[in-house]
Every structure is written in structure tokens, then in C-alpha cells.
Amino acid sequence: SQQGEEDPQALSIQEGENATMNCSYKTSINNLQWYRQNSGRGLVHLILIRSNEREKHSGRLRVTLDTSKKSSSLLITASRAADTASYFCATDLRDDKIIFGKGTRLHILP
Amino acid sequence: DVKVTQSSRYLVKRTGEKVFLECVQDMDHENMFWYRQDPGLGLRLIYFSYDVKMKEKGDIPEGYSVSREKKERFSLILESASTNQTSMYLCASSGDRGSTEAFFGQGTRLTVV
Numbered sequence: 001s002q003q004g005e006e007d008p009q010a011l012s013i014q015e016g017e018n019a020t021m022n023c024s025y026k027t028s029i030n031n032l033q034w035y036r037q038n039s040g041r042g043l044v045h046l047i048l049i050r051s052n053e054r055e056k057h058s059g060r061l062r063v064t065l066d067t068s069k070k071s072s073s074l075l076i077t078a079s080r081a082a083d084t085a086s087y088f089c090a091t092d093l094r095d096d097k098i099i100f101g102k103g104t105r106l107h108i109l110p
Numbered sequence: 111d112v113k114v115t116q117s118s119r120y121l122v123k124r125t126g127e128k129v130f131l132e133c134v135q136d137m138d139h140e141n142m143f144w145y146r147q148d149p150g151l152g153l154r155l156i157y158f159s160y161d162v163k164m165k166e167k168g169d170i171p172e173g174y175s176v177s178r179e180k181k182e183r184f185s186l187i188l189e190s191a192s193t194n195q196t197s198m199y200l201c202a203s204s205g206d207r208g209s210t211e212a213f214f215g216q217g218t219r220l221t222v223v
């Protein structure tokens with residue numbers, strides 16, 4: 001069964017707005033990661049947050065992690081057309097397996 | 111530049127054929143993964159290897175096997191291809207325990223007819 005579940009499944013926002021995606025998971029983790037996938041291509045790693053961290057920033061990306069609630073959120077600020085893609089959270093489990101969720105499809109409207 | 115290379119970008123095979131999907135990484139990573147991706151289902155883990163000749167089943171191993179004879183190469187084998195194995199197959203590798211991200215290949219779109 002899949003470990004991570006992203007919410008919402010799809011999101012459309014105007015260019016310049018902020019986009020927030022959430023991820024919930026089930027078991028203990030080493031870290032949680034977010035990836036982006038442009039249509040028909042491989043996945044690209046965006047950011048990794050370790051289980052002992054609560055918040056991390058990278059450029060326009062902000063990730064939070066709440067291990068007590070087993071949840072994470074990805075915030076993309078000042079969205080651009082190039083941010084249109086699918087976003088996946090992935091949990092790195094204690095046995096080194098990396099398990100992905102079903103993803104959020106983000107569409108940035110001009 | 112780090113690299114994970116999958117042997118084919120597109121592949122068409124007949125039902126019942128034995129199919130080999132090859133993946134090679136040049137980062138000296140211990141861990142390698144095979145996922146399949148289907149619309150609405152995200153990425154599902156088929157098999158995982160944490161060392162040469164070591165493997166573990168993922169969530170959907172039925173109908174698949176794997177081989178890891180060398181550290182850099184991880185092969186996915188469809189013993190007898192079926193139409194429900196038509197999918198995008200993604201290979202990935204990762205390094206040290208608990209501290210690094212996964213690097214992905216470009217994917218192999220397999221169609222079984």
C-alpha cells in the first residue's frame with residue numbers, strides 16, 4: 001500500500017499566487033522528500049527534510065514536517081507558468097525504501 | 111553530472127514474451143529501485159535492492175523479478191509479459207542511508223500487445 005497521500009489531487013491557481021500541497025504518511029520515516037515531474041519525463045528532486053527538522057526553505061519552496069501528525073506541506077510562492085507539473089511526496093522509510101504518493105497535479109493559469 | 115540511464119525509452123512487446131528492462135547508475139549508489147507509474151496511481155514500488163545480489167519486494171512484485179549482479183546495474187524482468195503490465199517504468203538510485211534523495215532515469219514506456 002502507498003505510504004504517502006497528497007492533497008489535493010489537482011490544483012489550479014493564477015500565476016503569481018502561492019500553491020500549497022499537503023502530504024500525509026503512515027509509518028516512521030528517515031526523511032521526507034518532494035519531487036516534481038513534468039509531463040512525460042522523469043522525476044526531479046526538489047527538497048529533502050529530515051525527520052528531526054520542522055521546516056526547510058529552498059528558493060521559492062518551503063517545506064514543513066509534523067512528525068506527530070505524520071504530515072508535510074509544500075508551499076511554492078509566487079508561482080510561475082514553469083511550475084506547472086505533478087508534485088510527489090516520498091517517504092524514506094527506516095529500511096531505506098522510498099515510497100511515493102499519488103501526486104498533486106498543479107496547473108498555473110496565465 | 112550524476113546519471114541513471116535506462117536502456118530504452120520506448121518498448122513494444124508481445125504478450126507472453128520475456129522482457130528485460132535495464133538500468134545503470136554511475137554514482138556508486140547502494141540502493142536501486144524499480145517503480146511503475148500509471149495514471150491516477152502515482153509511483154508504485156516493484157522491487158528494491160540495497161546491495162549487490164540483495165533484493166526486497168515492493169508493493170507490487172507479482173509478475174516481475176529483478177537481478178543485481180553488479181552494483182551499478184539493476185535489471186527488471188517481466189517473466190511473461192501481459193497487457194496489464196503496459197506502463198511507464200522508472201528506475202532510481204539513492205546513496206547513504208537516510209540522507210540522500212533518489213535520482214531517476216528518464217523512464218521506459220512499455221506497451222504489451
